[in-house]
Amino acid sequence: MKRHQTGIKRELILFTMGCIICIVLILSAGSVYLSYDLNRRTLNKCLKETSELVSEKITQQLKEYSVIAESIALYQKGNAARGGNIGLFLNMSSSQYGLNKIDILSKDGVSIVNGDSYAQDPAFLQVADGKGSLSDPIVKEGNVSYEYIYPYGDIVVVLEFPYSIFDGIIKDTKLGDTGITYMINREGRKMAHEDFSLVLEGQNDIEDAKKNPKAYGEAASLERSMINGDAGFRFFKIKGEKKIGAYTPIADTNGWSVNVTAKEAEFMSGVTVSVLGSLVLGIVSMLLAGLAMLHIANRITKPIGQAAEAIERLSGGDLNLELSARRSDEIGQIVLKVNEMAGKYKDIISDISRFLHELSCGNLQAESSCQYPGEFNGIRISMEAIALRLRETMQRINASADEVTVGAGQVWDGAQELAKRSSEQAGAIEELQTAMDGVFRQSVKNADYVKKASAYAIESGKKVDEGNLHMRSLNHAMEEVDLTSRKITGITKLIEDIAFQTNILALNAAVEAGRAGAAGKGFAVVAGEVRNLAAKSAEAAKETKGLVEQSVNAVSKGRLLAENTDRILKEIAGQAGMTEEVIREIEASSMDQVQVMEQISQSLMTVSEVVQSNMETARESSGSSERLAGQAQALQTEVSHFRVNEKEKQIESDQ
Known part of the structure; x- marks a missing residue:
């Protein structure tokens, strides 16, 4: 019975604690997921906005260069009639707008200023009517510059600007301590990057992935989406380092795209803190719930244990029981019923003892003087049937004794003859x-x-x-x-x-x-x-x-x-x-x-x-x-x- 009592308590605690643990786990998992999802969506939005901002800045810068080119072209057309010094004007304009140089070309790509030919310049070849073209980095003696060639009427204006223009834009949009913003062209080569050496050597993750797919595979997959003109947000690894990145195509360029990246650990640390906090909170909640459950279980199982002990004493023959019933719930009813059962058993056993004592004294007319409830009524009926059977048996024994006496004489006579x-x-x-x-x-x-x-x-x-x-x-x-x-x-x-x-x-x-x-x-x-x-x-x-x-x-x-x-x-x-x-x-x-x-x-x-x-x-x-x-x-x-x-x-x- 004690093992059964312990089992009830254990089952009650295990069931309740199981429910609590499941609820805590569900809440913790939900909290972690919501935190992770919120953080991810926040990063997605933040990085996308940043990459879009960089794209818009570059586009705006190109639009400004288009306006400058138009103004240069208008000045050239007005100055051609007056016969002014166009070279001096271009030098002054370059200094004014922070450009390396400005040149004016005819339709065939020959400079009208110094006679230089741009006929084989890739940017010049991609110029369309009314639409400018941005060149890839031009590397000269360890320096990098870009050309923006803009057509206007029958002339073409060439604006050459330094790397510092793009470098300032990507550095201004750096996120956190580990953030990096870089641009690639439609072939995947780095056009601008925090690491200037990558721009000088024209580093390409897509080409490097062919040699080392484990280190550059995920980065190459992301940059393929960039050169396809897609915009998005992605988690990726490069050279074993986990990063996050948001990429956006740059308008008015020849397939350029910008990617704003940062280390995953820096921006996902909040999720880790949230997970640890949820775990600590869950463990504390389970401990508090366990203590409360132990108190409730003891309050429920202790009276049941007392009732079980009383029933065990009752099964061992001890009928002197008097349990205190201080509760009015079902447990109190159990205690009352145990007391009533012990009293009723005591009355029944006393009546059985009296009845058997009278039988042992020879009184076969003994009768029960107690009410036997339920199935116990069969005992009373059996006792009365025993007394009746004994009376009938004694009567038959008495009659048989008389017959035995008569038969004994007959047996003696037959034995002599035999x-x-x-x-x-x-x-x-x-x-x-x-x-x-x-x-x-x-x-x-x-x-x-x-x-x-x-x-x-x-x-x-x-x-x-x-x-x-x-x-x-x-x-x-x-x-x-x-x-x-x-x-x-x-x-x-x-x-x-x-x-x-x-x-x-x-x-x-x-x-x-x-x-x-x-x-x-x-x-x-x-x-x-x-x-x-x-x-x-x-x-x-x-x-x-x-x-x-x-x-x-x-x-x-x-x-x-x-x-x-x-x-x-x-x-x-x-x-x-x-x-x-x-x-x-x-x-x-x-x-x-x-x-x-x-x-x-x-x-x-x-x-x-x-x-x-x-x-x-x-x-x-x-x-x-x-x-x-x-x-x-x-x-x-x-x-x-x-x-x-x-x-x-x-x-x-x-x-």
Whole structure:
């Protein structure tokens, strides 16, 4: 129960703390997100406005240069009629407007002041009617300048201004301590930058990204959007450093764009502070909520624990409970109900104890004097049923005791008669057992004779099997002799063939020797001897063939006789086996008879023992019947101590 109480408290705390933690996390995450989103949107707006401001300043500066160019062009047209010194005017105007120089060109790009040609100048080639053109940086001896070429009528005005013009604009719009503003042309080359060396070397992040995409990849992606004329805001990394940037195209230029950047850490630090603040606030909130929850949980679970402890004592048999109910809520109701339950249990147990005490004293008319609520009513019904059953049982026991007394006398008479008859049966069984002993001994002798005959038959069968085995070996040997004789016949035939061929060869040799005349006489003598030898070999082969044929015939007859003998021995062996089987069956039957006779003898001995036991039992039954009568009388005396009806109760009170 204590573990269950602790579980309720833990579950309550865990559930509530889980809800609080979820709420705090949601609020913290929402706060962080809103802070991050607000900061991002603020940066987006601020940087976009700054980049737009830089773009507008540059555009405004170019418009001022357009006005200056128009005024120069108007002066040139007026001065051409008067024949004034245009060179001096241009020098004075350059000093006045902070320009490096001013030049006036004809339509073909030749200076009307000093005769210099601008025909191959990229800015001059991009000039359109009524629209000026801004050149890329012009680097001379470590200095950078720009040309703004503006057409007006049939002349073109060239304004060359120093790098300080753009440098002042981008430095005036620097954001924070880490902010940088730079401009690129439509190829991605730096046109103006805080780092002047990048402008001198014409650094290009898009080209550098091809060599080192990890360091310049994101910056190159941003600058591709810039050269496409897009405007926007973006987080990016360059050489591992996180930055933010807002870019805007510059009007009245040949695809120039400006980007206002700063380190992300400088402007996003507020988000980090907000995150840390939210976390600290969330942790403090959870701690305060946890303390409050512990207090509430203790207030709820402590009375429940007391009630659980009381119920545990109640289950252990301690009914002396009195809990204080100081609360009017559901917990107070639980305490009141526990007190009521303990009181009701105490009344019920007291009534059960009284009822059982009266039963133990012999009062089977005892009744319950207490109300048993609900399922406990079954206990009252069971107790009253027990008393009723005991009353009925005692009445039946009393009646049975009377009947036992009468039956005990009858049992004694029957036991005497059984002892007399058992004595007569014992005598008859002894005579029968003597006769069975003689029959059993004769059966044992017959079984011994059958065993000996079976042994003789088995031995004969073994001898027949040995003869059959020898006969088979003889038959196998005859077959080998027959096979060998046949092989000898083949060899004899081969010898005859050799003799025949030798004779033919000898005749051929004799013929050839005759043809040879005197030279072949010696060879003719040899051929004759060979022919004689072939003739003798043929005769010997014929005689050998005859002897072999006689041997083959004799072997065939011997083989036939051996097969007949083998067949006869097999029949004898089969009949011997059948004889052996019959003798075995006779032996088995004899053994069965011996076992049956032995079982009959044992059964007779058992019957004799049973008869003797019956005699003893009859004697014991006679004595037991006397004792049973005495016990029945004692049982009646004991039953008389119980009150089983109101009449007996009245009689007892009268006495």
